[in-house]
Amino acid sequence: FAELHAAVAGLPVASSRVLPGLVLRGDFAAYSPAGGDLRAVVVTEPLRPALSAPGVEFVVDSEGPYQSSLRWISRRTEAVMKHLQSNNVKLLLSTVKQEEVVIYYAKLYGVSVVECLSSEEVALICEITGVSPYTLFGDKTHGEITETAVATFCQPLLLGSKRCVHIGFTSVCAFQPHCLILCGPVDSVNEQHAAALQGAFTMLQQIFKRVDQ
Numbered sequence: 001f002a003e004l005h006a007a008v009a010g011l012p013v014a015s016s017r018v019l020p021g022l023v024l025r026g027d028f029a030a031y032s033p034a035g036g037d038l039r040a041v042v043v044t045e046p047l048r049p050a051l052s053a054p055g056v057e058f059v060v061d062s063e064g065p066y067q068s069s070l071r072w073i074s075r076r077t078e079a080v081m082k083h084l085q086s087n088n089v090k091l092l093l094s095t096v097k098q099e100e101v102v103i104y105y106a107k108l109y110g111v112s113v114v115e116c117l118s119s120e121e122v123a124l125i126c127e128i129t130g131v132s133p134y135t136l137f138g139d140k141t142h143g144e145i146t147e148t149a150v151a152t153f154c155q156p157l158l159l160g161s162k163r164c165v166h167i168g169f170t171s172v173c174a175f176q177p178h179c180l181i182l183c184g185p186v187d188s189v190n191e192q193h194a195a196a197l198q199g200a201f202t203m204l205q206q207i208f209k210r211v212d213q
Contacts, residue, residue: 021168
């Protein structure tokens with residue numbers, strides 16, 4: 001229920017509504033409008049390559065090698081974004097905050113980016129779409145990306161003064177997610193309404209729970 005409702009204070013209760021799809025709490029780090037179905041990938045790690053392995057110290061003793069390292073990082077990051085573009089990926093959903101160089105090339109190659117998704121949001125997306133997070137192994141920047149979900153729409157959504165992401169996925173299961181937008185004059189009213197609705201849904205689940213004979 002926590003991932004399937006959003007509260008907006010400062011609006012009348014009558015403004016509450018139900019929206020198809022999911023409302024993600026974060027804003028776009030990069031947004032490139034695109035029509036039709038969109039291929040999306042979920043990542044749980046930075047796409048900017050590291051100069052050394054975890055626990056290994058990388059020492060640069062002069063400006064020349066430092067600038068060369070930055071150029072190498074830039075080229076590798078661009079290769080990753082080109083790889084996404086060549087697989088027609090238009091949406092990147094990330095649990096971590098990506099580096100500015102990733103956002104730069106995402107904008108350059110027309111890939112929208114949503115960062116800092118919660119583990120609960122990612123788990124729900126993976127359940128709906130049936131995909132697993134995409135992992136880029138080493139220098140693997142070629143071939144087909146199979147861990148892609150299909151988004152039927154993806155657009156900005158303004159809830160009060162907060163910018164969010166409204167996204168719809170093609171579901172691989174019977175569950176068709178909808179998000180409840182709860183509006184009220186103050187936060188306490190919204191909290192009361194949310195608690196009452198969650199209790200009502202829990203009661204309905206118990207009433208219609210399958211009983212094995």
